[in-house]
Amino acid sequence: MRLSAMGDVAMAVPVLRAFVNQxxxxxxxxxxxxxxxxxxxxIHNVSFFAFDDKHRHKGPLGLLRLFEDVRKLEIDSFxxxxxxxxxxxxxxxxxxxxxxxxYTDKGREAKKELTRRENKVFKPLFTVFERHVKVFEELxxxxxxxxxxxxxKTTLDQEIVNFIGSDHQKLIGIAPFAQYEAKVYPLDLMQxxxxxxxxxxxHKILLFGGGKKEIETxxxxxGSKDNVINMAGKMKLQQELALISNLDVMVSMDSGxxxxxxxxxxxVITIWGGTHxxxxxxxxxxxxxxxxxxxxxxxxxxxxxxYGNKIVPGYDEAMRTITREMVVLRVQKQLEE
Numbered sequence: 491m492r493l494s495a496m497g498d499v500a501m502a503v504p505v506l507r508a509f510v511n512q513x514x515x516x517x518x519x520x521x522x523x524x525x526x527x528x529x530x531x532x533i534h535n536v537s538f539f540a541f542d543d544k545h546r547h548k549g550p551l552g553l554l555r556l557f558e559d560v561r562k563l564e565i566d567s568f569x570x571x572x573x574x575x576x577x578x579x580x581x582x583x584x585x586x587x588x589x590x591x592x593y594t595d596k597g598r599e600a601k602k603e604l605t606r607r608e609n610k611v612f613k614p615l616f617t618v619f620e621r622h623v624k625v626f627e628e629l630x631x632x633x634x635x636x637x638x639x640x641x642x643k644t645t646l647d648q649e650i651v652n653f654i655g656s657d658h659q660k661l662i663g664i665a666p667f668a669q670y671e672a673k674v675y676p677l678d679l680m681q682x683x684x685x686x687x688x689x690x691x692x693h694k695i696l697l698f699g700g701g702k703k704e705i706e707t708x709x710x711x712x713g714s715k716d717n718v719i720n721m722a723g724k725m726k727l728q729q730e731l732a733l734i735s736n737l738d739v740m741v742s743m744d745s746g747x748x749x750x751x752x753x754x755x756x757x758v759i760t761i762w763g764g765t766h767x768x769x770x771x772x773x774x775x776x777x778x779x780x781x782x783x784x785x786x787x788x789x790x791x792x793x794x795x796x797y798g799n800k801i802v803p804g805y806d807e808a809m810r811t812i813t814r815e816m817v818v819l820r821v822q823k824q825l826e827e
Contacts, residue, residue, distance in 0.1 A: 505623060661736060669799075695717060740757070752776060
């Protein structure tokens with residue numbers, strides 16, 4: 491099967507965990523970039539094939555080499571969970587080679603109806619997880635997601651323990667960034683959320699992000715409080731996954747961090763701006779009340795896009811309808827539960 495972006499990869503993991511539990515004699519091979527290999531470590535009967543998009547598998551000839559490399563594994567079926575041009579080419583080659591193939595239907599027309607400004611059809615669409623299940627069903631393997639399986643919390647290595655401390659505070663992860671500005675909760679409000687949560691000495695707030703600019707912003711947001719720690723740029727991916735698995739709750743935008751936490755069985759509170767859970771990208775196995783939504787009565791054109799990449803004039807303040815109190819109360823409720 492073919493996977494690419496971080497969110498895509500993380501959303502596939504719960505489906506694969508369910509699959510291997512229900513079909514223990516079937517071997518799965520995941521094709522993705524080497525960076526994502528840690529996502530699949532420890533999942534029984536799942537092996538990883540590194541897609542080298544920089545060299546061996548780059549360009550049209552590279553896709554032919556990818557097809558030949560994977561064909562040597564003697565696969566019986568090909569599940570395309572990404573359904574983009576490159577994966578379509580490889581999928582077609584396997585189809586022509588007589589292999590059974592299926593792909594994730596992204597429901598683009600329904601998503602256009604959900605996000606258009608006029609005559610909007612505001613209703614929940616199939617989730618990504620349901621769409622992936624449909625792929626395996628077409629290949630002859632119905633998958634039941636009603637009793638999800640999650641890994642045990644990972645034992646933290648000494649380097650991370652030394653960094654965050656070994657006291658018994660509640661661990662609250664906060665990932666305040668997203669790929670597009672329309673999905674980012676105003677940083678001044680997030681700063682207030684962090685400060686209010688940090689007032690409780692039983693809380694330890696861990697900030698997640700990446701890139702020089704985000705790291706600098708998180709350094710400022712962490713301030714001088716001992717129980718607020720900027721983790722961005724401090725860990726390798728395996729360490730980050732281990733740390734996230736130990737969180738009591740993760741607060742995230744509609745972003746990859748939400749899906750990473752969810753795939754590890756962590757409670758996730760998501761904050762939504764220009765996008766909406768109805769598009770099918772809510773994190774796995776999370777209650778709808780954990781999705782904090784911008785006010786559609788004040789901003790009726792929401793959601794304005796599926797991925798948050800469209801700017802609508804006058805909607806730049808929509809996320810301010812989600813108050814800091816709403817975020818803090820939802821975090822506190824999850825910690826109490």
